Amino acid sequence: MAGAGVPVPVRFRYLPACLPFHSGNRYLGLIRRNAVYLTTIFASAFAFELTFDTASNKVWDSFNRGRQWKDIKHQYLNKADDEDDE
Incomplete structure (x- = not known):
């Protein structure tokens, strides 16, 4: 109906x-056609997933700035290089 x-x-x-x-x-x-219908659904889901993952990663990184390994890695790598030089 x-x-x-x-x-x-x-x-x-x-x-x-x-x-x-x-x-x-x-x-x-x-x-x-069923193939076009399913392709549209899967393409939309894929685009939504990429957008959602990118947005959630940016929010996570902004809340945890300075606490993640990618933010503090240079401090520890410089210390390890200094210890090797001595």
Whole structure:
């Protein structure tokens, strides 16, 4: 059931009921074929994952600035080099 009085084409009966049904070409172009539909979902998930990981890493780094190994590594490497020189 797509809505009140809106007939659903036969080719869309396999789609989940949670998808909005619009008669616009934008939606029909994305879900006309199953391969395009799945590719769109996976590409969107991949893009979201990259964006979310980058944003969460930047937030983590800003909260923990000066406490991470990448921030204090130079202090310990310089001490090790000085001890080797003596």
